[in-house]
Amino acid sequence: MGALLGFSRAMDRINTSMGVVAYWLVLLAVVTSAGNAVVRYAFSYSSNAWLEVQWYFFAGIVMLGAAPTLLRNEHVRVDLVFGNLSERKRLWVDVFGLVLFLLPAMGLMAWMTWPFFLDSFQRMEESSNAGGLIRWPVKLILPVGFVLIWLQGLSELIKRVALLRGIRPDAEVVTEYHRPDQ
Amino acid sequence: MVTLEMMPPLMFGGLVIFLLIGFPVAFSLAAVGLFFGFFSIELGFFTTAYLGNLPFRVFGIMSNELLLSIPFFTLMGAVLERCGLAEDLLEGTGQLFGKIPGGLAVAVVLVGAVLGAITGTVAASVIAMGMISLPVMLRYGYDMRIATGVIAASGTIAQLIPPSLVLILLGDQLGKSVGDMYAGAIGPSLLQISLFLLFIAGVAILQPHRVPPLPPEALGPRGWPLYWRVIKGMVPSIVLIFLVLGTIFLGLATPTEAGAMGACGAILLAAINRRLTWPLMRQAMENTMRLTAMVIFILVGSTVFSLVFQGVDGGIWIEHMLSHLPGGQTGFLIFVNIFVFFLAFFLDFFEIVFIVVPLLGPVAAKLDINLVWFGVLLCVNLQTSFMHPPFGFALFYLRGVAPKTVLTRDIYWGAIPWLCLQLVLVAIVILWPESVTYWLDKGTGVDPGSVVIDVPMPDMNDEAAPLIFK
Amino acid sequence: QTAPEIRWRLASSFPRSLDTIYGAGEHVAKRVAALTDNRFQIRAFPAGELVPGLQVADAVQNGTVECAHTASYYFVGKDPTFAFDGAVPFGMNMRQTNAWLQQGGGRDVLKEFFATYNMVSIPAGNTGAQMGGWFRKEIKTVKDLEGLKFRVGGFAGNVLQKLGVVPQQIAGGDIYPALEKGTIDAAEWIGPYDDEKLGFNRVAPFYYYPGWWEGCLNLSMFINKAKYEELPQLYKEALESACRDATIETMAKYDVQNPPALRRLIAGGAQLRPFPRDVMQASYKAAFELYDETAAKNETFKKVYAHWKAFRDEQYGWFRVAEYSFDQFVYAMYGQEAQARR
Ligand code: NA
Ligand code: NA
Numbered sequence: 001m002g003a004l005l006g007f008s009r010a011m012d013r014i015n016t017s018m019g020v021v022a023y024w025l026v027l028l029a030v031v032t033s034a035g036n037a038v039v040r041y042a043f044s045y046s047s048n049a050w051l052e053v054q055w056y057f058f059a060g061i062v063m064l065g066a067a068p069t070l071l072r073n074e075h076v077r078v079d080l081v082f083g084n085l086s087e088r089k090r091l092w093v094d095v096f097g098l099v100l101f102l103l104p105a106m107g108l109m110a111w112m113t114w115p116f117f118l119d120s121f122q123r124m125e126e127s128s129n130a131g132g133l134i135r136w137p138v139k140l141i142l143p144v145g146f147v148l149i150w151l152q153g154l155s156e157l158i159k160r161v162a163l164l165r166g167i168r169p170d171a172e173v174v175t176e177y178h179r180p181d182q
Numbered sequence: 183m184v185t186l187e188m189m190p191p192l193m194f195g196g197l198v199i200f201l202l203i204g205f206p207v208a209f210s211l212a213a214v215g216l217f218f219g220f221f222s223i224e225l226g227f228f229t230t231a232y233l234g235n236l237p238f239r240v241f242g243i244m245s246n247e248l249l250l251s252i253p254f255f256t257l258m259g260a261v262l263e264r265c266g267l268a269e270d271l272l273e274g275t276g277q278l279f280g281k282i283p284g285g286l287a288v289a290v291v292l293v294g295a296v297l298g299a300i301t302g303t304v305a306a307s308v309i310a311m312g313m314i315s316l317p318v319m320l321r322y323g324y325d326m327r328i329a330t331g332v333i334a335a336s337g338t339i340a341q342l343i344p345p346s347l348v349l350i351l352l353g354d355q356l357g358k359s360v361g362d363m364y365a366g367a368i369g370p371s372l373l374q375i376s377l378f379l380l381f382i383a384g385v386a387i388l389q390p391h392r393v394p395p396l397p398p399e400a401l402g403p404r405g406w407p408l409y410w411r412v413i414k415g416m417v418p419s420i421v422l423i424f425l426v427l428g429t430i431f432l433g434l435a436t437p438t439e440a441g442a443m444g445a446c447g448a449i450l451l452a453a454i455n456r457r458l459t460w461p462l463m464r465q466a467m468e469n470t471m472r473l474t475a476m477v478i479f480i481l482v483g484s485t486v487f488s489l490v491f492q493g494v495d496g497g498i499w500i501e502h503m504l505s506h507l508p509g510g511q512t513g514f515l516i517f518v519n520i521f522v523f524f525l526a527f528f529l530d531f532f533e534i535v536f537i538v539v540p541l542l543g544p545v546a547a548k549l550d551i552n553l554v555w556f557g558v559l560l561c562v563n564l565q566t567s568f569m570h571p572p573f574g575f576a577l578f579y580l581r582g583v584a585p586k587t588v589l590t591r592d593i594y595w596g597a598i599p600w601l602c603l604q605l606v607l608v609a610i611v612i613l614w615p616e617s618v619t620y621w622l623d624k625g626t627g628v629d630p631g632s633v634v635i636d637v638p639m640p641d642m643n644d645e646a647a648p649l650i651f652k
Numbered sequence: 653q654t655a656p657e658i659r660w661r662l663a664s665s666f667p668r669s670l671d672t673i674y675g676a677g678e679h680v681a682k683r684v685a686a687l688t689d690n691r692f693q694i695r696a697f698p699a700g701e702l703v704p705g706l707q708v709a710d711a712v713q714n715g716t717v718e719c720a721h722t723a724s725y726y727f728v729g730k731d732p733t734f735a736f737d738g739a740v741p742f743g744m745n746m747r748q749t750n751a752w753l754q755q756g757g758g759r760d761v762l763k764e765f766f767a768t769y770n771m772v773s774i775p776a777g778n779t780g781a782q783m784g785g786w787f788r789k790e791i792k793t794v795k796d797l798e799g800l801k802f803r804v805g806g807f808a809g810n811v812l813q814k815l816g817v818v819p820q821q822i823a824g825g826d827i828y829p830a831l832e833k834g835t836i837d838a839a840e841w842i843g844p845y846d847d848e849k850l851g852f853n854r855v856a857p858f859y860y861y862p863g864w865w866e867g868c869l870n871l872s873m874f875i876n877k878a879k880y881e882e883l884p885q886l887y888k889e890a891l892e893s894a895c896r897d898a899t900i901e902t903m904a905k906y907d908v909q910n911p912p913a914l915r916r917l918i919a920g921g922a923q924l925r926p927f928p929r930d931v932m933q934a935s936y937k938a939a940f941e942l943y944d945e946t947a948a949k950n951e952t953f954k955k956v957y958a959h960w961k962a963f964r965d966e967q968y969g970w971f972r973v974a975e976y977s978f979d980q981f982v983y984a985m986y987g988q989e990a991q992a993r994r
Pocket of ligand 1: 297299339340343345346
């Protein structure tokens, strides 16, 4: 269990720093988008590259941000039943969901998005818009993100199993659930 | 033996069960999809290769520029909520209307409308107003239930008054332009504000003790000093309304970019008010990142579900079911609104817009229903999803900022009359489509039959020269 | 030997609301079923229902759908050679394009290229010459293109960029409000019948012609190569015939629908304007410069371009003789009659 908890701590650290990258991308996307508008209006200049980089950032926010969101337990749930369960039962729900829902689904996604990236990389696919960007970087974010969330799922599983076995993991484990702001 | 026709209803049943387990929606949706996907492969409804469409669909979500509005509006809301902008506005307006019974409630509705014209999300409005106005209303003897209800309800106006994230997403799902959706929502949002004000007037007349005027000692100096204070409180709001709606209007920004302009504006205003701190900024960015990732992952999950659903001819099943409702257009609309109203008890608007609307849109189009009207109608209906006890988000936010003396029961009961007012609005929009379509473009009225198409031939002179063939 | 029952899915790049071009894919499906006594069934799905419209080539290449109905030039980012199967600026008209593809060796010369994407491409539908799009301001000379913010895709964007245009591929849902308020100056789509549905005539009244970047647009049926080869000969023939049928059918639909639609657009405030001669000339020059530059970098493009260009030159020589002389005379006569009527 000790080695597993070590892995879990390492994973939490990696995804926490991915979260930092992702939240900076929020600011970058906002500034780019507002900048596009201002520059287009003021100088009649703009390019498809600057329009496309916005959604490259967006893809980064989502794919790099999903794992730290899982770490903070902020993926929205239907808490009709879950909200009334005891802490222990909630842990069991999570163990069940991680093993049967999250890990298979995210594993499959990672496995399927890799060749999608690879084909684009080998052909050096570009945007079909004049002056657009090369495509593989944004396609690479997909498998990277799915692998990160898969690993985070594993980390959450380890921490919850430890809790169920009465071991207090000295890693951060968020079992409190609040509906997120929207 | 399971046949193809049984699969779509089975998938819906499976969806409900998987979601009720309480594991995060995004992964549960993906898991239902995969469960039935492998089941279908086993039964030969499609092959493994078919599931290989998933990467393309996920990439389609990431490259949808319209979804950029989600982080933009969320960041704006997150900054606004923390920088005290709404506070100044509400103080002044409250003083202005404070002398009459129900005056404070009127101020809350009007400020809710102004905030609604700035932001596209409900959270910022409710939290800001809840923090500032709830204590004031309670201090001066407002009925607990009226106070909580008016705040939550006024917050939901943000969803109907443009700009609005819900309208953007509905437009996208229904294939209608954001411009049309915004234009169509003007009428209903004015109606809604009027309904709310009428209700307050009614309470003020019939039960004035529930909405007393401010006592004389609480009123500040009247006349110009007060007007000046209101004007000063209005300035930041006007700046932001300009940045969001004004830049679209001036042709400076697209509606998506206007969200980013607003976010930048909110940051600047916070800086000017000397309330911009690094922790505030970091929290705002982090919340935005997590909300965006959460919402988009619901889309990723639901794309797994809907690919499999299409693979077992679910589209045909839905179309068949909905187009055989008795009563044609009206029957369909009534059914859909009741359906959505009940779904809203346990799903929130993102889930409804992305899972249910794509199924309803094609059927509505087939029944010759104006899709802009249909979209605005759904938007009005979805407002109720914020006000539903016990799962309405607006009520959650309010619970979060209300003092302990306010009982959760009061918040729930307080919401009910406003929820009814919203349903009255749904009925008005169904019975009176012009409330939406009046604001849409009408055309010129010229008879096409009278038009003769005759354009000059391009540069006939050049061609008049004789052709020479060797 | 009895014919096997085969079921395919067809992913369209077009929404159901574009009934003409989306309809071409459905038309193929119906004809194939009719020709094979319902044994070969294809089900068409609009853009996004199976895969997003711009992802259909990847889907066919990987065999995750059996076939797709699309416009090849959506994929010029993968390889500019795709454009010859759809449309290139100042390319041939519908008759000549059809001739090149079906009888002039065009399909043969593209066959190898498509094979590198595990695909077979069959022409299946055509829009004919398109319109040049909706402009908020008049374009008087080539100088007016400087800084013009134009939502125009693909190769045309590259050509126009050389003349100072700022191609702006903003989000679909943003086009109408952006054009309305002048955030962008112009946007192009297809022709009167399809453009009418977008309502741009109310916000950008100058309706320019011709859409020289699409003298015609050939629509394509992409089919996964392995799936295609598995088909019994009879089904291959049925598919081929159905696609040819779709080309004639779509073109006929457009030719019937466009004139009244144009009349309705004019009644609704559209003002027809021809692109000025110098704009056309500068664009023509820029287009062929672009093809030479692209050919210098891309062997496949170079090979297909040479074949295409030789065929085009041959056609232009002939079409000037009978077709053009005839057209020019009757259209001039119509013009005189129309003026006399007014
Ligand atoms: Na709003
Ligand atoms: Na076009």
